Amino acid sequence: MRILITGAGGQVGRELVSVFDAGGHVVAGFDHATLDITNRDAVRATVVEFQPDAIVHSAAWTAVDACEADPDRAFAVNAMGTRFVVEACRLVGAAVHYISTDYVFDGTKESPYVEWDQTNPQSVYGASKLAGEHELGENSSVIRTSWVCGFHGPNMVKTILRLAAENETLSFVNDQRGCPTFADDLAAMIALLVVERRTGVFHVTNAGPVSWYEFAREVLAASGQDPDRVLPVATADLQPQRPAPRPANSVLDHAALRLAGIDTMADFREPLLRLVTALNKASN
Template sequence: MRKVLVTGAGGQLGLDVCDVLSGEMPPGAAVGRLPAAKMGRISGYEVIRATHDLLDITERSVVMEAVSTIRPDVIVHAAAYTRVDDCEHDQDMAFAVNAVGTRNIAEAARRYGAYVAYVSTDYVFDGASDRPYVEWDIPSPISVYGRSKLGGEMELDGEWSAVRTSWLCGARGGNFVKAIVGAYRDGKPLKVVNDQRGCPTVTSDLAGMLGWIATERLPGVFHVTNRGAASWWDVARFIVQELGGDPNIVQPITTTELDPPRAAPRPPNSVLDNMALRTADMDYMPDWQDGIARLIRALDET
């Protein structure tokens, strides 16, 4: 049996990726509606779940030892220091995990012959463009997190996969969808920024495509998001509507009106055009509204 090692296996994406690679459906998955062979039905792999406590990617010797012992065929590298605002205050930690940690994974993969699929971010772009970003646009990150994740991309060999995604929300982990569902049900006022546009993406959909790209060993950069673009305000309105409420209770605000202000600047436009998938007729990702509606149902079931 082939082996796939998943870093960050305890994170919201890592948990769903492990499900998919084990042939199971993560919560909220689009069961029966996606090309099963390509998304969500991967078989023949033993999945090694490298959670943070088992494998700290900043420890070079630990990474080398783990990869030399396990000898994975594929590494899905989803571990990262993801607290975007904290990265502004702790640049060394951000780079230690996201850039040096990826260097360690890459070195071990090279030495022991593993294929790497790295998860990257829309925040490698500055957001100044007035159109969606394609895979071949030149990154220009404006936050420490974005710079450190780009640093991780720079550690990859050209024949590996870099999967850039955005605005993740899954059933297991803290995220925007859970925050809005909770605030709405608690009757709290909803003020949401309307001047950042991106591609909301549910982890169950991404996990299928990521698992497929990794196990098929598709080289190069891929933008992988749910289809369609939105502002956070659009997303919050949709969530309230799905919960049976009046979307007009969601008040739009600007990023500068956020209280407290966020430490890290966000790209105003981080919409990712999934051009590499689309032009290869592989754009199987559902609309973001479809994904978030499934996620809300999954949250109620768990």
């Protein structure tokens, strides 16, 4: 297939380019510098020239706290940018696969969120990503994921390892739960959904819901450090408070994958170990 990837310089975008490339597809990855999705003419010209069968639309303004202070920019990139991508896809008959987020939910549900649950974003980022979902039409899928970490770009695994190198103890909240997701596993699942020409909403995360406190302990354990150096705190006690509210329950149930008979992804501890090993190797 001919696959065009937006946001190809990001942590998921880079893995997407690798996985489609390895699968023998013709891949064109555009990073922010080579394709700004807020430029409607550029999006149309690029899509018309490449004539993709499918676009994996991973470009987004992902700075969750910064989005609170600049909603226009958040909606310009995450909602209008998606509209431009969808319009261009219609011109060439390409499918659109849009990566979305657990932040579309308010986090108050007692159990994991399924694809058909009511959305109710509490942050500008979440609202702008949901607006992007609403731009999609036929021949499209929404792939909601959470807590993404990977080899490329900044993420929580790297932050936790850096904090552990600089401090004796680390504090992480114990009242926000989610499913860590590793960018290479996510990219492989997205590739499968694209190749099978799936449409509709899918929740795609690694297995194993944890709090950030529990996740930080797992990261230390995976890197051979003492997990008891991580201390639990409550979100209400964080100083300073973060501008964007986080959903307390971010756990996504993979109901659509399960009901479609697609194997769900591995427990996050497997790719975590792989990532910690790769990061260690890269730093030596």
